[in-house]
Amino acid sequence: MSRPLRWLLGAVVLAAAVIALIAWRGLRVDAPHDGATPVPRIAADISDPVARGAYLARAANCRGCHSARGDEPYAGGRQIPTPFGTFRSPNITPDPETGIGKWSDTDFWHALHDGRGPDGAPLYPVFPYTHYTRVDRQDSDALFAYLRSLPPVDRKNRPHQLKFPYDQRWLLVAWRALFFRAGTFEVQADRDANWNRGAYLTQGLGHCGACHEARNALGAIVSDEDPAGGVVLDWYAPSLRASDGAGVAHWSHEQVVALLRDGVSAHGSTMGPMAEVVYESLQHLHAEDLSAMAAYLRALPQSEGESAPRVASAAHEGDKAWERGASNYAKHCADCHGDRGEGKEDPGYPALAGNRAVTMRSPVNPIRAVLYGGYAPGTAGNPAPLGMPPYHATLSDQEIAEILGYVRGSWGNAARPIASFEVTRQRTGPLW
Amino acid sequence: MITSTTSPRIGRALATALAALALWPCAVSIAGEVVDFEPRVRPCYACHGDQGRATPDGYYPRIAGKPAGYLFEQLLHFRDGRRVHDEMSYLVDRQRDDTLRRMAEHFAALDLPHPPPAVLNTDATTLEHGARLVREGDAARELPACTACHGESMTGIEPAVPGLLGLPQDYLAAQFGAWREGARRAREPDCMAQIARRLEPADISALSAWLASQPVPSHARAQAGPVRQPPMRCGVLENAR
Ligand code: HEC
Ligand code: HEC
Ligand code: HEC
Ligand code: HEC
Ligand code: HEC
Numbered sequence: 275m276s277r278p279l280r281w282l283l284g285a286v287v288l289a290a291a292v293i294a295l296i297a298w299r300g301l302r303v304d305a306p307h308d309g310a311t312p313v314p315r316i317a318a319d320i321s322d323p324v325a326r327g328a329y330l331a332r333a334a335n336c337r338g339c340h341s342a343r344g345d346e347p348y349a350g351g352r353q354i355p356t357p358f359g360t361f362r363s364p365n366i367t368p369d370p371e372t373g374i375g376k377w378s379d380t381d382f383w384h385a386l387h388d389g390r391g392p393d394g395a396p397l398y399p400v401f402p403y404t405h406y407t408r409v410d411r412q413d414s415d416a417l418f419a420y421l422r423s424l425p426p427v428d429r430k431n432r433p434h435q436l437k438f439p440y441d442q443r444w445l446l447v448a449w450r451a452l453f454f455r456a457g458t459f460e461v462q463a464d465r466d467a468n469w470n471r472g473a474y475l476t477q478g479l480g481h482c483g484a485c486h487e488a489r490n491a492l493g494a495i496v497s498d499e500d501p502a503g504g505v506v507l508d509w510y511a512p513s514l515r516a517s518d519g520a521g522v523a524h525w526s527h528e529q530v531v532a533l534l535r536d537g538v539s540a541h542g543s544t545m546g547p548m549a550e551v552v553y554e555s556l557q558h559l560h561a562e563d564l565s566a567m568a569a570y571l572r573a574l575p576q577s578e579g580e581s582a583p584r585v586a587s588a589a590h591e592g593d594k595a596w597e598r599g600a601s602n603y604a605k606h607c608a609d610c611h612g613d614r615g616e617g618k619e620d621p622g623y624p625a626l627a628g629n630r631a632v633t634m635r636s637p638v639n640p641i642r643a644v645l646y647g648g649y650a651p652g653t654a655g656n657p658a659p660l661g662m663p664p665y666h667a668t669l670s671d672q673e674i675a676e677i678l679g680y681v682r683g684s685w686g687n688a689a690r691p692i693a694s695f696e697v698t699r700q701r702t703g704p705l706w
Numbered sequence: 707m708i709t710s711t712t713s714p715r716i717g718r719a720l721a722t723a724l725a726a727l728a729l730w731p732c733a734v735s736i737a738g739e740v741v742d743f744e745p746r747v748r749p750c751y752a753c754h755g756d757q758g759r760a761t762p763d764g765y766y767p768r769i770a771g772k773p774a775g776y777l778f779e780q781l782l783h784f785r786d787g788r789r790v791h792d793e794m795s796y797l798v799d800r801q802r803d804d805t806l807r808r809m810a811e812h813f814a815a816l817d818l819p820h821p822p823p824a825v826l827n828t829d830a831t832t833l834e835h836g837a838r839l840v841r842e843g844d845a846a847r848e849l850p851a852c853t854a855c856h857g858e859s860m861t862g863i864e865p866a867v868p869g870l871l872g873l874p875q876d877y878l879a880a881q882f883g884a885w886r887e888g889a890r891r892a893r894e895p896d897c898m899a900q901i902a903r904r905l906e907p908a909d910i911s912a913l914s915a916w917l918a919s920q921p922v923p924s925h926a927r928a929q930a931g932p933v934r935q936p937p938m939r940c941g942v943l944e945n946a947r
Pocket of ligand 5: 767776779780839840850851852853854855856866867868869870873878881891892893897898901913936937938939940942943
């Protein structure tokens with residue numbers, strides 16, 4: 275055999291082996307969890323599976339993604355913007371033609387646990403089965419019983435609008451081979467029951483990491499080694515393991531519970547997608563579940579790395595952009611946030627000085643706060659929140675960049691300034 | 707007896723407290739706590755003008771002084787998707803009914819002067835056509851007079867029908883368009899949607915122009931209601947909350 279031919283043959287054999295490996299890993303069906311190690315039982319006091327499923331669906335916020343504004347709940351159609359294009363959530367009411375009315379509980383388990391449709395086709399991981407995979411079969415059945423109890427809604431699924439090549443569903447076979455293994459929740463024997471309950475809720479149903487962990491260019495979560503947050507729905511969800519991100523290890527237990535349950539705490543409030551998580555999901559959880567989540571979050575190992583590197587505070591005299599930022603801050607913002615960014619006690623406007631949400635490496639959250647304003651979610655613990663006015667109609671991108679540059683560089687804050695194109699980028703897309 | 711000596715004092719204290727509350731219309735109680743709503747509605751001024759008094763030469767509608775029931779209904783519509791405006795919906799998205807009701811009551815209680823109407827260069831025939839539709843309707847097309855529900859002086863009827871004066875022309879035209887296309891919905895049966903579908907484009911321009919060019923009477927308030935004999939069925943009049 276000539277050398278080139280031997281090379282070619284070698285390459286073909288190698289490629290075939292790789293494809294076979296990918297196909298095996300990507301197409302295999304993992305043996306379902308047999309329930310040998312029992313997971314923490316959530317809402318064990320609710321004996322009716324439908325009612326228990328309703329509670330679990332709250333904890334997992336299934337409704338949030340699977341309902342479009344003004345349409346029937348769970349009938350799908352909500353737009354979910356991602357770097358790969360816009361997804362449209364499907365109808366998961368029990369309508370036999372357009373929903374999941376023909377599914378069995380095993381079909382549903384395959385979707386939730388293994389990310390596959392009844393025909394075996396892989397599902398896009400924007401449906402966070404990457405986290406729900408830790409939910410056990412009994413809870414899956416309760417969720418299914420609840421979904422079956424909903425009124426069926428005849429609503430055809432709208433196709434996703436994805437960029438090439440992400441619109442090729444079969445590529446998910448390779449994605450799964452590289453990044454996904456169906457998993458189970460492993461109870462950690464060296465931790466107490468409360469911690470384990472919190473871990474099951476946070477890692478599984480709550481799918482907090484689906485937003486709060488960095489993803490690679492292919493949308494797979496990568497931050498296991500190096501805590502970093504993720505860009506999600508045009509917002510930035512900082513790492514729960516960074517004390518200068520969304521880490522809460524240094525907060526009191528009560529303050530963490532308050533943030534999850536009421537949407538505000540003494541240290542900060544929730545905005546955008548996080549406000550939705552509180553409004554749709556967390557505020558409805560039982561006290562013991564919130565307490566377990568808080569215990570788990572407070573026990574997460576912490577590091578730093580979310581705040582923008584400190585820049586030396588240069589002399590700003592004669593810096594026109596800085597001066598315009600300062601004077602526009604005084605004109606538009608100081609009434610509520612204080613002349614020196616100190617905030618107000620009564621009513622409670624947040625301080626911008628020393629506020630980690632303002633000095634983060636990624637400036638998208640403060641930009642979105644200024645462009646679109648918004649209220650913390652209305653909850654029993656905070657029924658009448660204060661709100662931030664939107665400025666997208668009254669201030670230009672340049673003006674907003676200058677004001678935020680001033681805010682990020684004043685009163686002890688020392689984060690880099692913001693360019694106006696970073697503001698421009700946030701002007702499109704659906705609001706969350 | 708203890709009660710006979712203390713109760714008048716408690717009564718007087720209570721009366722004073724109630725009087726103080728009456729003088730302070732924006733202070734309301736949520737979950738037993740008295741909450742001042744003025745700071746809570748400041749974000750609204752960004753678009754609806756200082757205290758919700760928007761001027762007729764922009765797009766944003768005035769909200770100050772409109773009937774509370776009407777305003778509350780609209781806030782629910784934006785939150786729940788029966789009216790569509792992304793930025794507006796975003797602000798009320800995750801708020802509870804009682805909070806939205808308090809916001810509505812806060813704006814309804816305001817009595818602010820109206821600016822002079824917009825000066826439009828619409829021809830007289832168009833304006834006359836608009837005025838006739840408002841006052842008489844058009845029986846041939848089953849169009850009732852607008853005044854039948856919106857009041858003789860067009861300042862609305864408590865608790866759920868808004869006034870039609872002092873609104874920008876573009877805003878008015880956009881509302882009829884939204885009703886025709888289903889992008890604005892009220893409770894069923896949705897009388898305004900039916901009316902909007904019976905209007906021709908020329909009617910819409912005439913109505914919007916005439917209404918936007920009328921001065922608003924000073925201290926205009928919605929007249930006491932409810933609408934006695936609506937010429938059509940309107941869901942919102944049947945279960946006014
Ligand atoms: C972050 C948004 C999001 C959340 C939260 C979410 N889903 Fe989904 N779900 C989706 C999207 C998007 C798809 C479509 C995936 C695809 O096309 O591959 C989907 C697909 C599904 C499917 C497959 C439907 C079909 O017709 O193939 C089921 C079943 C499902 N989700 C159930 C649930 C349940 C139950 C929950 C809560 C435990 C939930 N989802 C939470 C976004 C979400
Ligand atoms: C849909 C995406 C999403 C999900 C799911 C999500 N978060 Fe968040 N979260 C965010 C974003 C975005 C922020 C930053 C904005 C803010 O501070 O509210 C945030 C902020 C936070 C903060 C910091 C708040 C502060 O004031 O410093 C904490 C703590 C937090 N999230 C906890 C959680 C927990 C616990 C869960 C799971 C139950 C969760 N999040 C699920 C998007 C999400
Ligand atoms: C009417 C009072 C008011 C004014 C004026 C105002 N803000 Fe705010 N701002 C708030 C409130 C209230 C919040 C908290 C919102 C929440 O909890 O969702 C907030 C939140 C913020 C946040 C997010 C902080 C965090 O902890 O996540 C930033 C950044 C911000 N404002 C910047 C500004 C800037 C810059 C201006 C001027 C252009 C301004 N604000 C004007 C009331 C105001
Ligand atoms: C970003 C700009 C913006 C902000 C801020 C805003 N609105 Fe609006 N609002 C609008 C627009 C635009 C409309 C008209 C939408 C349409 O065309 O139907 C509207 C309509 C309304 C209406 C219906 C008026 C009518 O006559 O039917 C009410 C009520 C209302 N807003 C209340 C509020 C309240 C309360 C707030 C503060 C919580 C608020 N708005 C903040 C833009 C805004
Ligand atoms: C049968 C009773 C009825 C008649 C007749 C009627 N309306 Fe209405 N109108 C209503 C009700 C009720 C509402 C409030 C709808 C809601 O809750 O959204 C309304 C609302 C409106 C609004 C929205 C105002 C705002 O601030 O957004 C406009 C504009 C309007 N009507 C114009 C008209 C015109 C013009 C006519 C005559 C051609 C008319 N209406 C006739 C009952 C009526």
